[in-house]
Amino acid sequence: MLPLMLDIAKGKILLVGKGAALKQRYTLLMQAGVTDLTIYVPEAEDAAVLFEGADKTRSVKVHVGVPGDGDVADALLLMVAGIDEAIAEQFASLARSHNVLVNVEDNKRLCDFYMPSLVRRGDLVLAISTGGKSPGLARRLRLKLEDMFGPEWEARLEQIATLRKQWRNDGIELKQLSTKTDELIDKENWL
Numbered sequence: 001m002l003p004l005m006l007d008i009a010k011g012k013i014l015l016v017g018k019g020a021a022l023k024q025r026y027t028l029l030m031q032a033g034v035t036d037l038t039i040y041v042p043e044a045e046d047a048a049v050l051f052e053g054a055d056k057t058r059s060v061k062v063h064v065g066v067p068g069d070g071d072v073a074d075a076l077l078l079m080v081a082g083i084d085e086a087i088a089e090q091f092a093s094l095a096r097s098h099n100v101l102v103n104v105e106d107n108k109r110l111c112d113f114y115m116p117s118l119v120r121r122g123d124l125v126l127a128i129s130t131g132g133k134s135p136g137l138a139r140r141l142r143l144k145l146e147d148m149f150g151p152e153w154e155a156r157l158e159q160i161a162t163l164r165k166q167w168r169n170d171g172i173e174l175k176q177l178s179t180k181t182d183e184l185i186d187k188e189n190w191l
Contacts, residue, residue, distance in 0.1 A: 001129070008033060011075070013077055014078040014079070015078075016080045019082040037058065072098050089104075101113055116138065123157055128141045164177060
């Protein structure tokens with residue numbers, strides 16, 4: 001496994017699904033900053049719940065039906081949630097034929113990547129993964145980290161980012177930035 005953070009604002013994301021699983025993935029993608037999202041749902045009523053309080057500044061398209069070859073060809077990744085395994089397998093095969101990464105909820109065999117359990121505090125993101133072996137353990141670890149890293153960490157990160165920019169403008173070398181960051185964390189008794 002190679003842990004990485006993917007900027008999904010730089011590509012087209014496809015989401016195929018229905019029900020609560022679809023809503024959960026949609027929320028996750030919105031929190032992660034998706035800007036170009038195309039959603040495919042089997043029934044029109046699956047789409048209605050997605051747009052309660054939706055962010056109108058982002059490009060979100062919803063289609064009733066399934067993605068075709070041309071829809072998948074230029075996507076960065078495809079996520080499948082709440083769909084029967086046989087149909088999900090067809091979507092995974094289609095995505096792979098176009099070198100598009102695919103994630104099928106709760107189906108390790110069909111996944112190119114796994115969704116970690118996340119603690120999000122603004123731009124501070126703590127990700128916990130078990131490689132798909134135990135989502136329950138990942139969830140418990142996330143709950144523990146949520147207690148350890150409360151909402152105040154969003155402002156703390158912004159404070160460090162502002163100071164880091166100032167330090168860089170003052171000509172401080174990269175090596176020293178880590179030391180200055182450690183000094184600030186210790187002075188503020190954050191950890």
